[in-house]
Amino acid sequence: MIDPHAPRYSEAFSRLLSVMNDLREKCPWDRKQTLESLRYLTIEEVHELSEAILQQDFDEIKKELGDVLLHLVFYSKIADEKGAFDIADVINALCEKLIARHPHVYGAEANQTASESSADEIRANWEKIKAAEKAQAQQAGAPLPSVLDGVPISLPNLVKAMRIQEKARGVGFDWEKIEQVWEKVQEELAEFSQHCTPEGTPTELVAAEEEFGDLLFALVNYARFAGINPENALAKTNQKFTYRFQYIERKADQEGRSISQLSLEEMNRFWEEAKNEPQAR
Template sequence: MSTTNTAFERLVKIMDELREQCPWDKKQTIQTLRPLTIEETYELADAITDSDWKGIKEELGDLFLHLLFYSRIGREQGQFTLDEVLNGISDKLIARHPHIYGSTAADPNLVEVKTEEDVKRNWEQLKLKEGKKSVLSGVPVSLPATVKATRLQEKAGKVGFEWDETAQVWEKVQEEMAELQEAVAEGDQNKIEEEFGDLSFSLINYARFLHIDAENALERTNKKFIARFTRMEEEARSRGRSLADMTLAEMDAMWDNIKKSTKQD
């Protein structure tokens, strides 16, 4: 038996023992685990954004535990077993990769692919053949809006609903920006929000064409802002001052100095 199998079976055994013996683990349900799983997923996302490999390894372990927890509860409820979960994803992967595994019941014709985009298009077509009514189905309702917009655009693009060139996307961004400015001039708050949403959607699409993860890009900016702002607070304290007591011009000057120094780091 491989070391991977041994490690996996060890974790399964520990999960079973915790579920049977630990007062906290005994009481958990899929509903009580849900917010914890979301938190663990975001912690993994944070580690990925920071390229923190030690953190990634730790958070992957936490998620593995959650997956086994749900599988254990599913077995207790008579809904499914861990083996069914694992075999289910294996069967799905084989069925959706006929270019690797040959013709399948889902797609009797061997599909030839040459690029990553060919693989993605075939994936979406196979999902439709499995009974999906829309290429947009499968995008979780509760996804953060930035991530959801990216996924919706990616899926629509697989059937050809996509700009041909990056320049066309930028033109759309400029068009939406002008419409937002018009709405601001009119003072219609509902219209302003709508146009701001359209502009954000277009910018996310532009990020895709630049091969940028819009969510990750924004999170990097969030982290950069936090680092610079907290440094500004520390510098103000070192001067015996508080940001609340400083003028905007003083804070701007301090911000610019911090920005220059951090870019040199």
């Protein structure tokens, strides 16, 4: 367990804040950065962290976590310069939110509730607490809140689909059994097929695209019920395909050819070889 009072943590964080102050004052590149200019760099850093996690490379995970942490401190530094908030405000607001949304840990019946609640029940309660917070904000004059307001517009759509479904589940709008979800997948597949020829060519592209979206959404729903993270599943498949394809490229190079000079039969033979490689599984 991390000792929150150990000097090494406060010293390390203080050192980071000092470095941030120096960079903002003395480095031309850091000095010119804004919230907007950092945004896309932050997205890139988070994707690099995600890739390191998929590869289970703890050295890279440590490095990428540092890069993400730098961005959090950077945003807070810029906000502090504008008189909006500082990093302490960020951390304290986070702590208050976590405490408020974990009554099974910090509430009056903490010990009993935490031991009796399942992870799904705790997740559902989290969403209910968030909904109550938004209702209070509305009473204070904020616009009509939606359960789905917390899903960022810029999320990758596969992740967004799962988060939308999780949010809806939090207020009770969900299927009761996984069998029902699988039936929905079959239904959407049949509807998509109606817009394709027997060979699989779309006959009405716009309609086929809409039905394909419905099919993907249903598959994400099924994955959620099955305990599969669809984003992780697809990322691992991309990784697997990339390794096998690059195996074909390496084999072609060893024969003094480019991959485009291989016949499809040769590509398929090397592909089958690649499937036996441990890295490709």
